[in-house]
Amino acid sequence: MSSRLPNEARVIPLRPAAVRPESRPAAPPAHPAPAREPLWRDLVGDVLRRERLAQDRTLKDVAETARISMPYLSEVERGRKEASSEVLAAAARALGLSLGDLLARVHGRLVPVTSRQAGTGRGTPGARHDGLCLAA
Numbered sequence: 001m002s003s004r005l006p007n008e009a010r011v012i013p014l015r016p017a018a019v020r021p022e023s024r025p026a027a028p029p030a031h032p033a034p035a036r037e038p039l040w041r042d043l044v045g046d047v048l049r050r051e052r053l054a055q056d057r058t059l060k061d062v063a064e065t066a067r068i069s070m071p072y073l074s075e076v077e078r079g080r081k082e083a084s085s086e087v088l089a090a091a092a093r094a095l096g097l098s099l100g101d102l103l104a105r106v107h108g109r110l111v112p113v114t115s116r117q118a119g120t121g122r123g124t125p126g127a128r129h130d131g132l133c134l135a136a
Helices: 040-054 059-066 071-077 087-092 101-120
Strands: none
Touching: 040 071, 040 087, 040 101, 059 071, 059 087, 071 087, 087 101
């Protein structure tokens, strides 16, 4: 006895069929999407770039002074690379800053952002940010 199977497979959708936008009722989102915390590398890069531009210096000049390749420093400034502490210290020194100065400036930019988000239920209740704390 042979059973013939049709040439077409049965398709079982994994998602419901798309609904046309005009047929959907407009409803506001139940909860606004939580703000994304900034990445450390983005903040560090932004501080380095702002300081370099404030000193009216070129990327090439700072990279040569810090003995870092210009493309790498550019990627650090754009938040594309997570630089080591040695690279960050060299870049800071090239800008006339200590590593502590750089970290303090980054901290100053981080706290206002994370403090606003702490009110949304994220973070530890009653936690204070009096100093810089990094954990790995």
